[in-house]
Amino acid sequence: MLAWLSTTPLEWRKKIRYVAIDMSTTYRAAVRIGLPHATVVADHFHVVQLANKMLSMVRRRTTAEIRGRRGRASDPEWKARRRLLRNREDLTDDQFAAMWNALLGEGTIGQTLLTAWIAKENLRNLLALARTGADRHQVGHAPWKFLTWSADSDIPEVRQLAAPVDRWWPEIEAFIDTGHHNARSEGINRVIKLVARAAFGFRNAENQRLRTRCVTTRRARGHLRTAQL
Structure with missing residues (x-):
């Protein structure tokens, strides 16, 4: 990336104000060296992707530890795996209630998964502040809520998710302030x-x-249009 930037005109580089990237420390370091005046923005899709990966890891680990095997189609946590990865607002009340009640009644596996799911939704609520005009108090309270829940969850995967979010908070806050992303x-x-x-x-x-x-x-x-004969 630095090699490519070195071949571009200086005037063009000076016009770049924001750089939206995934959560790669290599890319971030390259941007800071090649474009020191630009603001690095963490792409929200990749942040949520980390949360979804965390949920799948929690599900596989708890199933293996408690059931002593891989998940099966008859397991409640296996049946709920897709709904766990969907956004809360995309679930109907009946779908959400069915997922929640089934996991809650499953004991340790279900309760652990729901705790991890809440952490994921807290993170999504944090990112949803982008382009809403939220004041500094709201922006400051949202990461505190997510990080506190993650620390209190006592789930290794959730705490591992909280670590990069904490390290990348300046870039995530830049996304909340600007709403820039690299979806295109x-x-x-x-x-x-x-x-x-x-x-x-x-x-x-x-x-x-x-x-x-x-x-x-x-x-x-x-x-x-095709040629008309």
Whole structure:
């Protein structure tokens, strides 16, 4: 990344005010060296992705420790695995009640999962403050609520999630203040991978560049009409 930045015009680099990245310390260090005047913003998608991975890890570990085996389709925690990863607002009241009651009645496994799920939702509520005009008290209270719940949960995976959130708080706060993210570049990267996979890889770099450019600029170029015979 630094090598690429060194080849770009200085005037162009000076115009960059914000850089939205995933939670990579390597990228963050490169941005701070190559663009010292720019504000680093943590992309919220990757923050939530960490929380969802944490939930899956808690589910697998508790099932293995308590049941002594991998999860099965008949296990309540296995049945609830997809709803645990969905946003609370995307669940109907009946869906939420079914998930909550089933896990609550399952004992240690369910209660541990619900504790981890609450930590995930606290983190999402923190990120949801972006572009809402929240005052400094709200912005300061939200991470305190998440970090306190994580520390009191006594769940290793939840505490491991809290550590990078605490370290990356300045960048997460920058997202709350600005609302900037890199969803568009992530979407373009996904399309490029799909094109390469459909072509079973490329041996010609120029051909790959042209094909990916054609796909990713289709909306900007508008609908291509076929010739009328």
